[in-house]
Amino acid sequence: MAKALFHKHQRVYVAPVGTWAIVEHVKPHWVKDVEEPVRIYYDCGLGRDFTTHELAAEQVETVDGENWRVLRAKNKWQSMEECSRHPYPGTFPVVVTDPKDWGGWRVPAAEYDRDPVRIEAQARLLSRSPGLLELAEQLIQLASEDPELPNAVTELARRANDIVREVNIKPAAAAPVSPPHPA
Structure with a gap:
């Protein structure tokens, strides 16, 4: 329906x-x-x-210059009848992370077909990630400014700090690849 x-x-x-x-x-x-x-x-x-x-x-929500959003892409590989059990028949979610609707996150059709409700939830979570990251950073800032916060809030700030640190890790520079020796 x-x-x-x-x-x-x-x-x-x-x-x-x-x-x-x-x-x-x-x-x-x-x-x-x-x-x-x-x-x-x-x-x-x-x-x-x-x-x-x-x-x-x-989609109007913008966080810190980021405008991640969920767009609906047409399902080219299945008819409407084949995907009638999906939450949005005939489409699948695409999380775009660029203002020009370029780049981002997609899921293969077979994976979406296996569990569309789970993939829809992942798409919503991914599109809200910049806002969640900003919220975690604000919690860390609050905890660092006020040492009198309850222990539960301090523990949440510590966990948020661990997550933000993992998100902000820059990949190590790749070791240069030496050319193969001639045989």
Whole structure:
């Protein structure tokens, strides 16, 4: 069954047209004796109705110059019927980490198909990682400025410090590779 992912008056990116638009009407497609709509169409005032996989929500959250967000990519390898049990049939999540929607994190189709709910949760977690890192850094700063904090908060700050240190480790310079000896 379908669930509406966008709402009326929401700004969305319409991929087939390549422009931003406002959802003017949400149009559920009902079938007799079925409790939920079978499909959801969206009227964006562009001459035809669009489906969920043709639209992308606007992501406004920016943390420290980072704008990681979850976009929906069209599933090219499976039909809508084959992936009807997925949370968002016909699409899979892509976490982009660049302002130009370039680079980031993707998952192979076979892995997504094995456990789509888990992959969706991973995508949401990855897209919120910059905010979680900033929160951990603020907790560390708070603990370093106030020695009178309760032990539980101090322990959380210590754990946050360990995590932030692991995240900020720079890879060691790779050892130069010597060319093979001629035979």
